[in-house]
Amino acid sequence: MSDWAGVFIFLVVAIIFGAGGIVTAFIIQPRRNNPVKLEEYECGLPTVGPTWVQFRTSYFLYALLFVIFDVETIYLYPWAVKFQSLGLFAFIEMIIFIFILVVGLWYAWKEGALEWK
Amino acid sequence: MEVSKGKTQIEAVKKDIWAPEYFGDNPDYHTMYELKRLVYLAPVEKILNLARAHSIWPLGFGLACCAIEALMGANGPRYDLSRFGYEVMRGTPRQADVMVVAGTITKKAAPFVVRLWEQMSEPKWCIAVGSCAISGGPFVDSYHVVPGANKLVPVDVYVPGCPPRPDAVLEAFLMLKDKILDKRERILDKRKVVTG
Amino acid sequence: MFGQGLIKGLQITWKEFWAKKFTVQYPEEQHPVPERFHGKFVLDVDKCIACGLCANACPNKVITIEKQKVGKKQYMTGYIMNIQYCLFCGLCVESCNKDALHYSKDFNMNQYFYRDIPLVLVKREAPAEPEEEEQPAAKAEARPKAKPQAKAEKPAEPAANSEVAAGKVPGKEGE
Amino acid sequence: METSIYSVIAFYGLAITILGNATLVVFARNIVHSVLFLAVTFIAMGGLFLLLDADFLAAVQVLVYAGAVCIMVVFGIMLIQRADMKATNQFNRQIFAGGGLVALVVAMCAVFAGRTAWTELVAAQEVPAGTVQFIGELLLSKYVIPFEVAALLLLVALIGAIVIARDEEVKANAGD
Amino acid sequence: MLENLFVGIADWLRSLLGGLGTPVEINEAIVMLVKLVAILVFILINALWLVYMERKVAAYMQARIGPNRVGPKGLLQTTADIGKLISKEIVIPGKADKVVFLLAPVLIFVPTLMVFAVIPFGKNMAAIDMNIGVFYLLAIASLSTLFFWMGGWASNSKYSLIGSMRVVAQMVSYELPLVLGLLGVIMIAGSLKMSDIIAAQEHTWFIFTQPIAFLIYFTAAVAETNRCPFDLVEGESEIIAGPYTEYGGMAFAMFFLAEYANIMVICAMATIMFLGGWHAPFGLDFIPSWVWFFLKMYALIFVVMQLRWTYPRIRVDQLMGFSWKVLVPLALANIFITGIGMKIYQAIGW
Amino acid sequence: MPAISLTHYVVLSALLFSIGLFGVLTKRNAVAVLICIELMLNAVNINLVAFSKYVTPTDFIGQIFSIFVITVAAAEVGVGLAIIIAIYRNRLSVNLDDFDWLKW
Amino acid sequence: MLRTQEYFLNFGPQHPSTHGVFQIILTLDGERIVKAEPVCGYLHRGIEKLAESRTYTQVIPYTDRMDYLAAMLQNLGYVQAVEKLMGIEVPERAEYLRIISGELSRLASHLLATGVYALDIGGFTGFLLCFRERERVMDLLEELTGSRMTLSYARIGGVADDAPEGWLDKVKKLMDDMPGYIDEYNGLITGNEIFQARTKFVGQLTPETAINYSLSGPVLRASGVNYDLRKVRPYGIYDRFDFEVPLGENGDCFDRFYCRVREMQQSVRIIQQAIEQIKEVDGPVIAKVPKVLKPPKSDVYHEIESAKGIIGYYVVSDGSNKPYRVHVRRPSFINLGYLDEMLRGYLIADVVAILGSIDIVLGEVDC
Ligand code: SF4
Ligand code: SF4
């Protein structure tokens, strides 16, 4: 358990460090604002049209693939740790498992979900 | 007359964007600006200036011929601005310290030059490289050229030349460094000339 | 084979890493400036006859020559180059018949203030009598160092240049 | 360890973080903020799993939920948002009805929870260290069927989502 | 003596605190805090040094000299940079989501620092040697994606937005080959604990048994840290500065710092997983283990830098395609081959 | 201060579940509803793990099941978002009040 | 049916890879370009107008400022136009000096184009290594003319000055080194697989479109059209040299880039031959021309092959000492004409690749 307490200390200190840096910067920096400065930068000209627009689906498909395979890894890691003591059968099971997901990858590939559009 | 009409356009640009204290009838407004910053100085600022003077990041922004010499040439292997740590060209004005106005500012470009300058975060400096940036240079009598960067932004160092040698640009950076450190007199030691 | 180019690239950068460096460390050392370099102007005051050919040859009306009639002769009281307008093209130097105007190898003309930029090559009072008394040349010589001019002597207002660029060159009110 | 003051503090701290952030998820006006609060909730939940001696699960929680699911939701939002980001996450008309129903659920839970004799259930054993090994072993022996089914589920989800989300060209060809 | 320098210091501290009569937990916490501060200082110094080194390496590969004016040999150059960045104004764009905008640089450093908790810099020199070390590292590292995205999105500038979408898509795509690439090593080592993995490399480094995994891991890791040739995120010649476009001053410095700290992490990780961690090669045991660790780490860092200054930038679609169509299948195949190989080895050897 | 027992976890889980449920019932944005479903699933996970620890500490059944829950949740978010995107593409809205049609 | 929202993005004017102040307003869908609208004029300095109030000689320095990367070739075009107008014969030695300095200019321009293209694609080292050699070319030019970039070397009737002592040997030395350097670029940039992946089959131009849009220079030749004015209509003394015209096959970014690299080799060859030949030629470097140039009332169009393409000068004289009108056909500007169609359907990253491969120089585009 103390491991995780250590991690917690790390977390807290990291946040303090980050916040400290920014806060210090805010204390000692010179500030002079004007309306133009507060506008967003876009190669030196005012921006045209809204910024928070909807983006393309292809990004979403990558995220989707990632989630699916990320979930796969949570099965793979326990298996890999135990791999040496597990029998051949477990290995085959895992092959089947991976194979099923490879089918998914193959499908995504075939359907063009891996293409950047 | 074309020219005066153009001037009012720039005046309009300035009026839109500039805080009133920067411009006025005093043509030496850059000295005024400088004065303001000196007043701002505090002991801490002195130390920080030491850091600032050694880490002047230029805004990667070239207008015309001079940009090749001042930004690319000076960054090139022979002159190597990086020895002073000034080579970190930032694309965005938020991270840049010095705007190197290198080239002709036309009337079309004037608004965005001003805009970029305004968007740079404090503290910031400006170096005008080349005749064009100083005064409109070869094109002063053109109908589409702004006669000098100092009509738009406060310039700290002027580098005459058309285009100036990269050495001169390096010198300008060093002069700017001295200015930041508040050392007006630069002592130029004897140089040894290297062939090759 | 794929990857050959990648490895080749790594080889080249690796080689370059150890190769001799090309840099000339500027303030201490300096890359030689060639003989013909178009740098700062110098005027041989003794040779110059204030003929104005150079001013005429200049595409951008950079050169201002102030003359005063002293007796029968024209006496040059000022030779000012507004190098903020200069193209460093060399036409003026070429056009000078008397070989008075030259380039020097000094490229450093940097200034902190706009009003210091114009190169005042000659600024002197006309002699009271029309005697051909030589002015001390040293005073009129080009400044050797790029120091703010204000210390040495107050430069003339370059804008007071009615002869050549009247109305032609805008934006001179900046000084 | 349960009796240690630190774990008590940890539990309450985490519980407050979880509940507070979950509430913020629901009440945030900007859906992007909702997602960010959600991420904090998930991470705190990971902490809670640590308290429950499930270190592997805690890491999984962070990896999958905070690292992946949040990203995907964010992408989903990027795909469907309009310019008025500020008010993307509003309540519908049934806020009071919903609130009432939820109150009912809470009450019911309270009643049943009070009636259950939890202490009888508790087996007084320590969780062995090295959860990963055990999980790995169990997954491939006892729970092998659900394990493979999970793979199938993922496959089906993948295919389904691709089919649904990626109909651009198909539609474009059919529609135009 | 040198070998156990840092361990000795920790023990000494522990015994010192033990004499004070404070509860053990508090003592442990203080020791941890000291370790943490040491790590933090280590990261900062190294990040500063790495930036300097990067600029020097770049310069040397480009026939230049690089920073040599500020401080001896220019060593204080990056210090000056940081000093300047601290005192530089942070502009918060008017249309930005201000809280998120400021939160992103604060948080960006958190995962980076947290993963340092489990990295063993030498024999017994990990701050925490936890059971699921590798997995913990992967889980925490996956968080930084979100923070990058936060920064880019909150700026409400188009270049930032494109940059942040790229950063997410890229980091997400390359996390997978990274995770899968490490799996082969885990299979051989049979543990997620860093010290076990290093111990398993006593005789053979895993780079020899798992060369493909190493390549996959290294490529993916370089991509994860957004380094050239995968530096599309910052892609200066395309999208100005990507998600950092609106960030200036210290906020930008935080991203910068995190980037270099991340380089350290991936190189340290590669050292641990493939290069035998702190094991000395050729029986050169008299040099302390942590020196070996740093030597290996810096060798890898140099490679990362050389890659950056040699290769052009890859394009987005190629980037994604490379991950999904090359690295992921390759990683899966590697797992498969490793499994079969080990089974055969077991059948013969045991 | 009483030691933390199973009851605490169950109560926490119930509260979290309720918050999620409240969101599901009252949110207008379909994505928000999805997020709230995630909250509910997580509440379930807390229960599973807590029971696993307190009731069958050596069997890990709860942990394994929560892994399955996580799997299901991930799949659910993926498909859910895909559906929302598909609907959005046709109806230009993610407002659930507008989704009162059963087919399109 | 609804597609994802399109949005506008200002690409430039202040952008690291627009090569100056050039703006493209991109309409984007995700990262895909739907429409690209080039906006130029940010560097319009009115050179053509200014020329009307300068004497014929005084125009020369202004031509430098157009394509400031290959200034000598700009000089040359203008000067040859005026010479054609007045019927001036140029001394032999001046012709050779023009060729050498012109080809050195072309070399400098191509070196910069090569390096900057590497930079655009992301390879910083290639950029600086090209700059190293460019610096040496500049040294030579500086020694010859006194300026590094804006040379103002050509004069009506010849060149400003004879080559200084030992200069030709220095040129020869550099030319001997040059092939080795070009090999290095080929190893570092051209041969790199990532570079090829980025540039091959991107922004393809068919020969027909290239001709129809009257593109010129390496952009045209990369599409496989063998049209180099130095060969087709040799001006000056180009017919005395033996060189090849490198051609591309696919008309893609890679070909455009590689054409330039190979053109550098050809320039080196030309210079080497010129150095050999100039040794026999002696004499003045400027013809006898009147101090005040007053060409007869007429007009002339003269075009030469500059680094970016065909640069043409149209000079109208009204008999006075100042040109009545000067108009320039600027290759960069015309090469940009096809940009919109070329960009459509590509990604943001390709904008950089395509724009860089056209190798524009803004001073020339906007004039
Ligand atoms: S000063 Fe000369 S070189 Fe510089 S931009 Fe102006 S014309 Fe070009
Ligand atoms: S410098 Fe020469 S041309 Fe000019 S005025 Fe003097 S003598 Fe005449």
Ligand code: SF4
């Ligand atoms: S160099 Fe050219 S622009 Fe400058 S003064 Fe001489 S003639 Fe005029």
